[in-house]
Amino acid sequence: MKWLTALARVGIHQARNVLKLLIGRPLTTPPLGSVTLDQDDVELAKKWLKNRQDWFDESIVSEYEQGFAQWNGSKYVFAFMGARVALSACICALDLQPGDEVILPGYTCVVVPNAFHFAGITTVYCDIELDTYGMDASLIASKITPKTRAILMHHLYGLVCRDYEAIIAIAREQGLKVIEDCAQATGAEYQGRKVGHLGDVAIYSSEQSKVFTTVQGGIAVTNDEALHHRLQDYWDRASYPDEKWIDKLLHNLLLNYYQIKHPQRWWRGDLAELVYGRKRLISTTSEEEAGIKPAHYGMRMPAPIAALSLHQLSKIDRYNELRRQTAKKWDAWCETNGYRRPVVIPDSTPVYLRYPVLVEEEKKRDVSWAIRELGVRPGVWFLGNAHPVNWNIENCPNADKAVAQCINFPTVI
């Protein structure tokens, strides 16, 4: 029965393709995720699918951690199965306790507040600015209470947050810890250093929609000796995902490549769906969206994912340069069409995971105009202030505006 439905779906999709060919429309529109996957990543994933006896080889994970540390300029690096897990490790390392409060942007991914809620911590939301979509430092003071222990700040869309130094200064003044969420900004630089070094700890992601990708994966870093020991404790206590999960992850990499990146994805993607489709994993399950901790949460990164991450890392600078070049095209588009360009703060180098633009609400609700006029499918995240969920967060008018109006253009086309 499942086979029949899959076949029917493929049939309908291919019929649509034929129709598109007949009326002269492009067969595929550029994708939303996994754009840094190439044939060599696929070969590597296939090699690891055959080489199961080394899946729990810790030395390969260490090799990746050291490679990332060197590239990122970090002292201590720990690899997990997601930035959300790395965040949980940071929360534990910072010794945040149930009842403590943390201030975070009112425009985030649901898995970020979830990590705090899983630890019993109260989340307090601060509005963002609309230059770089980072937390607005001028609003932080009014959010601080005697229970506030930490601030989580982020660098979104690959842009270095406008109030980076101001946020750090407030935290230092008030004795608060800073977690930098660099999940969308791996490789972005400020004053000649990669982001993630002004705070106490930072997290990075190699999930499928991020700057580099292994479908799922994340990192926690610190330069602090004591925090390093506490992160190490957390990592030591974490377990590896089981073999079935790793098998699925590797197959998801193949699926993503054939469906999103392969030059003949219009038919290779369907073939991959028929062959591997039953192994599909989703990054954030509906239970997670509802704030329930999933059973597989809290894992560390196993060898195959670490090997793939290291390989992705070897290409990240090249891809980030391509992203910056593509961004120039979107800059020009903004100029011509009267939209505001995202702000690149002085002395910073963005990586433009995506190119965010505030457009009219109706142009976000229905993006077919962009597919027609520009030949690309814009991203519409964030779909809610706790993406993809929309929470009723009060006093964050800029976050509400971004949810209603911010679309993002792809930068690897």
Ligand SMILES: *Cc1c(COP(=O)(O)O)cnc(C)c1O
């Ligand atoms: C994707 C993302 C995360 C979570 O990363 P995972 O690796 O999927 O856990 C956290 N914060 C932001 C801003 C993100 O975009």
